[in-house]
């Protein structure tokens with residue numbers, strides 16, 4: 070669905086709820102507790118609590134299971150669970166995040182969607198990002214390229230002096246593995262030591278079907294020689310040696326960096342992986358003609374995440390400290 074179609078079809082709360090129901094239950098509504106298809110509907114009139122004129126009301130269908138009496142609506146248990154925002158705001162935000170190649174910042178969304186606070190926009194973005202987490206999926210195979218980069222992420226642990234260069238706490242190393250002509254997986258890691266890289270590589274590649282492994286000369290990759298055929302490009306001398314190059318994964322880095330610098334400016338190291346996941350998802354689905362539809366289906370199956378879960382104490386990626 071493109072933007073004019075969305076504005077046309079999902080023009081108010083009721084049309085958004087109906088669309089969400091269709092996406093969530095394409096084969097008909099069934100109870101969230103006992104799976105029974107025998108449900109009655111109750112129509113409730115609700116008032117907007119946020120973002121629209123006071124007093125404006127809309128109707129929403131609530132389902133009542135005839136077997137176990139469980140009551141639920143289309144948003145129950147999804148990323149929209151208990152939201153104070155109009156569903157239409159969600160739809161527009163999902164469209165912006167799915168279709169913007171370089172990403173969209175919370176500040177930009179706050180302005181575009183007329184949200185009251187930056188915090189609301191920020192939380193909205195992160196709840197959508199929650200469903201974009203990289204899935205385990207089938208392992209990568211064929212010609213595999215591996216490369217690493219450093220991304221700026223603010224956050225120097227308390228009590229530590231800022232360091233310069235590659236060891237700086239202002240940057241976080243990220244390892245990327247890409248199947249040539251296929252998908253990319255990337256992960257923010259605490260360091261670029263052999264064991265750290267090896268653990269990630271083993272988690273994302275297929276057990277069989279690796280034709281070649283192309284990397285740069287980072288010593289950590291030497292141990293990879295034990296997995297599949299392995300060729301390293303000497304980046305100090307050349308970037309491409311015939312078919313041996315890491316250009317595909319490098320073009321992913323440039324998109325990621327341009328996006329982060331252009332749209333997000335600075336990201337906290339704690340949340341860096343969420344942004345990396347978002348860019349991986351967009352890159353892996355770039356051929357899909359309906360990114361909005363795809364993301365909405367994922368959101369309708371997605372898990373509700375509380376604000377405190379996102380902001381709560383997380384380990385610093387660089388030091389492992391809370």
Ligand SMILES: [Zn+2]
Nearest residue numbers: 100103134137
């Ligand atoms: Zn039931």
